[in-house]
Amino acid sequence: MPVSxxxxxxxxxxxxxxxxxxxxxxxxxxxxxxxxxxxQLMTRDTIxxxxxxxxxxxxxxxxxxxxxxxxxxxxxWKPLWETLNIATLxxxxxxxxxxxxxxxxxxxxTPSLAFxxxxxxLVIVSSRSINAIIWALVLVTIVGPGVLxxxxxIALRSIGFIAKLLYEAIEEIxxxxxxAIRATGASRWQVLTWAIWPQVTPAFAGISLFxxxxxxxxxxxxGLVGAGGIGVNLESSLNTLAWPQVTLILLVILGTVxxxxxxxxxxxxxxx
Amino acid sequence: MLVIENLTxxxxxxxxxxxxxALSVPAGQVVGLIGxxxxxxxxxxxxxxxxxxxxxxxxxxxDTNIGTLSGGGLTKARRRMGMIFQEYALVDRLxxxxxxxxxxxxxxxxxxxxxxxxxxxDIELAFAVLERxxxxxxxxxxxxxxxxxxxxRVGIARALVQEPELLLIDEPTASLDPKTSRQIMRLLVEVCxxxxxxxxxNMHDVALAQGFVQRIxxxxxxxxxxxxxxxxxxxxxxxxxxxxxxxxxxxxxxGEDDGIKADIEPKLAIAQ
Amino acid sequence: MKIARHWAPPPLIRSPALRFAIYGGAxxxxxLALASIDVNWARVAEGMARAGRLLAGFLHPDFTSRWSDIxxxxxxxxxxxxxxxAVGVAMSIPFGIGAARNIAPLPVYLFCRGFIVVARSLQxxxxxxxxxxxxxxxxxAGFLTLTIATVGFLAKLLAEDIExxxxxxxxxxxxxxxxxxxTLTYAVLPQVAPRLIGLSIYRIDINFRxxxxxGIVGAGGIGATLNTAMDRYEFDSAAAILLIIIxxxxxxxxxxxxxxxxxx
Numbered sequence: 001m002p003v004s005x006x007x008x009x010x011x012x013x014x015x016x017x018x019x020x021x022x023x024x025x026x027x028x029x030x031x032x033x034x035x036x037x038x039x040q041l042m043t044r045d046t047i048x049x050x051x052x053x054x055x056x057x058x059x060x061x062x063x064x065x066x067x068x069x070x071x072x073x074x075x076x077w078k079p080l081w082e083t084l085n086i087a088t089l090x091x092x093x094x095x096x097x098x099x100x101x102x103x104x105x106x107x108x109x110t111p112s113l114a115f116x117x118x119x120x121x122l123v124i125v126s127s128r129s130i131n132a133i134i135w136a137l138v139l140v141t142i143v144g145p146g147v148l149x150x151x152x153x154i155a156l157r158s159i160g161f162i163a164k165l166l167y168e169a170i171e172e173i174x175x176x177x178x179x180a181i182r183a184t185g186a187s188r189w190q191v192l193t194w195a196i197w198p199q200v201t202p203a204f205a206g207i208s209l210f211x212x213x214x215x216x217x218x219x220x221x222x223g224l225v226g227a228g229g230i231g232v233n234l235e236s237s238l239n240t241l242a243w244p245q246v247t248l249i250l251l252v253i254l255g256t257v258x259x260x261x262x263x264x265x266x267x268x269x270x271x272x
Numbered sequence: 273m274l275v276i277e278n279l280t281x282x283x284x285x286x287x288x289x290x291x292x293x294a295l296s297v298p299a300g301q302v303v304g305l306i307g308x309x310x311x312x313x314x315x316x317x318x319x320x321x322x323x324x325x326x327x328x329x330x331x332x333x334x335d336t337n338i339g340t341l342s343g344g345g346l347t348k349a350r351r352r353m354g355m356i357f358q359e360y361a362l363v364d365r366l367x368x369x370x371x372x373x374x375x376x377x378x379x380x381x382x383x384x385x386x387x388x389x390x391x392x393x394d395i396e397l398a399f400a401v402l403e404r405x406x407x408x409x410x411x412x413x414x415x416x417x418x419x420x421x422x423x424x425r426v427g428i429a430r431a432l433v434q435e436p437e438l439l440l441i442d443e444p445t446a447s448l449d450p451k452t453s454r455q456i457m458r459l460l461v462e463v464c465x466x467x468x469x470x471x472x473x474n475m476h477d478v479a480l481a482q483g484f485v486q487r488i489x490x491x492x493x494x495x496x497x498x499x500x501x502x503x504x505x506x507x508x509x510x511x512x513x514x515x516x517x518x519x520x521x522x523x524x525x526x527g528e529d530d531g532i533k534a535d536i537e538p539k540l541a542i543a544q
Numbered sequence: 545m546k547i548a549r550h551w552a553p554p555p556l557i558r559s560p561a562l563r564f565a566i567y568g569g570a571x572x573x574x575x576l577a578l579a580s581i582d583v584n585w586a587r588v589a590e591g592m593a594r595a596g597r598l599l600a601g602f603l604h605p606d607f608t609s610r611w612s613d614i615x616x617x618x619x620x621x622x623x624x625x626x627x628x629x630a631v632g633v634a635m636s637i638p639f640g641i642g643a644a645r646n647i648a649p650l651p652v653y654l655f656c657r658g659f660i661v662v663a664r665s666l667q668x669x670x671x672x673x674x675x676x677x678x679x680x681x682x683x684x685a686g687f688l689t690l691t692i693a694t695v696g697f698l699a700k701l702l703a704e705d706i707e708x709x710x711x712x713x714x715x716x717x718x719x720x721x722x723x724x725x726x727t728l729t730y731a732v733l734p735q736v737a738p739r740l741i742g743l744s745i746y747r748i749d750i751n752f753r754x755x756x757x758x759g760i761v762g763a764g765g766i767g768a769t770l771n772t773a774m775d776r777y778e779f780d781s782a783a784a785i786l787l788i789i790i791x792x793x794x795x796x797x798x799x800x801x802x803x804x805x806x807x808x
Contacts, residue, residue, distance in 0.1 A: 176357060176359055176360075176361040177361050177362060177363045177364075179323060179357070179361060180355065180357060180361035180362070180427075180430075181363070181374055181377065182323060182350070183321055183323060183350060183353070183354075183355035183440075184350065184351065184354075184355075184374060184375050184376075184377050184378050184430070184434055185347040185348065185349075185350035185351035185377065185378025185379075185434070186347065186374070186377035186378055187347060187377075187382060189382050190377045190382060190385055193382075193385075193386055194363065194366075194374055194377065194385070195363055198363050198364075198365040198366055199363070199364075199365070201365065202365075
């Protein structure tokens with residue numbers, strides 16, 4: 001908090017020095033320029049008459065969407081079951097693969113800081129950078145449409161999420177018990193399972209449940225690219241412009257998300 | 273049965289934590305290690321079971337040269353040395369029994385220990401040791417549900433269940449109140465007598481050390497500057513060990529317990 | 545004669561009835577779920593060849609043959625990210641303040657909370673589909689999608705932060721006679737600003753990743769380019785696009801770590 005002297009001798013207080021003020025101003029200016037530039041570039045080809053027409057369109061679609069076609073729910077039970085499986089099996093697959101990656105990535109448990117750790121970190125970044133639906137897009141081309149593509153897509157995305165949070169938890173364990181178990185003559189693997197693993201179990205359970213919850217949401221839309229679940233019905237309903245069906249599907253998706261969030265919160269409460 | 277020759281630990285910065293230490297401890301002898309903070313007491317103890325790698329020197333446990341061991345040989349040697357820590361170093365989420373059984377990890381294969389199927393003889397040993405330290409009724413309690421004194425007793429039980437020849441004890445009472453400290457020291461000395469164990473005990477409370485151990489080593493800046501009987505700790509000697517540090521400040525106020533006063537006052541009288 | 549004392553580790557779930565129900569239920573579910581997966585193994589075997597080509601594509605990614613498409617898509621993604629994060633952060637401040645029970649009047653609170661709940665409840669891609677129907681193809685629809693998602697994300701966390709603040713500075717400033725706006729700037733904002741900045745930078749990362757997704761349904765961005773490349777089985781180009789996405793996310797992470805380190 002700089003204090004300086006004015007011409008007539010009394011003290012002036014400023015929150016920041018003059019140079020800091022200029023720097024901040026310049027920073028904000030740069031930011032605004034960047035955003036405006038990006039905006040211009042982005043809306044270069046935007047058809048503004050469409051944009052202005054949007055409210056009318058919204059009213060039109062809105063009227064076609066209500067009331068929802070309640071009878072359609074008969075067709076949704078199996079897709080809903082598929083969606084649940086995609087999320088659950090995908091999360092389980094991810095857990096199995098994320099565990100070794102996390103231990104390879106944590107500074108205190110990795111066998112090699114120069115090689116294994118960077119590779120594990122690379123796996124984590126790659127997995128996290130690509131959303132599940134993009135993985136699904138790629139997988140549908142490879143293994144064909146269906147739940148298998150969905151399960152693998154969910155798994156590939158979740159490995160990075162779970163492994164990152166898990167390795168951060170592993171790096172924060174207290175080292176004393178680890179030292180003590182080493183001192184008894186235990187092997188490296190025994191130290192891992194007796195001193196390190198018990199310390200990260202609560203974090204691991206919380207992370208896995210959290211990811212399962214997110215995966216339920218993501219699994220509902222994978223069908224839009226053909227990877228199984230209720231998204232397939234959404235895709236076909238949109239293609240045939242069956243708006244009352246679309247409404248029902250959206251309501252079912254909302255309901256599923258609410259239920260799974262509630263369940264996940266209850267389970268986390270029970271085990272932690 | 274423990275012989276140390278020219279033990280030196282040099283850190284990358286060039287600091288000598290342990291400087292040409294030579295000593296020998298016969299079976300059944302309890303040695304107190306005193307000295308100011310930073311003198312290298314903890315480092316010295318950890319060099320003996322190679323939790324810290326010595327830079328130079330030789331360490332003999334019986335007929336075995338500990339310094340040249342690696343892998344399986346090192347874990348076998350560590351089994352013969354039980355270690356007890358200042359902050360107990362228990363695995364908090366495991367039960368008392370599991371913490372004690374972790375002392376047998378050096379004798380048990382990975383899979384057997386993973387599924388907690390220890391041989392019956394180990395279980396008997398664990399029960400016996402728990403009875404000796406007075407925790408038979410706590411075996412299925414989680415370690416973090418116990419008091420400080422109880423936790424240290426679990427730590428002692430874990431060290432004893434290894435059936436060691438030597439105990440390495442790092443400031444066992446620093447986190448305990450005066451009354452519990454005396455109980456723990458008494459337990460340690462009795463147990464060593466019963467089983468003919470040699471022990472090196474780091475202590476920062478000089479009077480407590482004098483009250484319980486048979487031989488005292490004074491460490492200053494990594495070098496041994498005193499090696500003799502507890503009665504030999506005259507004020508001159510203590511000043512040589514502690515330098516400017518006020519070693520009387522390490523003696524904690526023990527309160528109304530007459531038994532305590534009877535133990536310590538005669539020693540203080542001799543020291544003055 | 546000595547009686548052998550036995551010990552077994554205490555079970556994870558104490559009550560035997562509950563234990564049976566949970567383990568039994570889980571096993572039953574897994575059996576049913578795995579059985580219900582209908583895999584066309586012939587198709588999968590065929591697909592392995594394609595998988596090989598894609599993996600090979602990562603070793604020699606093709607940035608050049610489709611560069612005009614890639615740069616267009618990338619440009620759309622980046623501009624969408626920048627604009628939607630900026631506008632989203634700006635809008636989430638009033639919404640976040642309005643959704644904080646301890647400083648907002650009830651009708652404002654209900655309105656803001658309602659908006660946040662709606663914004664968070666649907667996946668971005670579904671919102672994108674509707675916005676494309678309403679506003680036409682192109683990045684404008686994508687920009688709106690991401691802005692709504694940003695507001696939903698940041699305003700909720702901001703409101704929670706404001707509700708959790710230490711009330712003492714608030715009381716002190718009010719007691720000194722400050723009006724509502726002054727209370728906001730001097731007592732509330734300093735407490736929540738660091739975390740808000742950190743979260744906003746984190747949101748740039750998320751928005752970029754989502755910008756790749758909305759392209760699949762026509763709302764602009766590199767997702768459309770990837771979709772086309774996969775449709776044409778141009779695995780080398782597809783690998784190039786995936787690598788670009790990973791690289792930019794990595795760069796965002798480094799930048800965000802750097803800025804957060806400076807701010808906090």
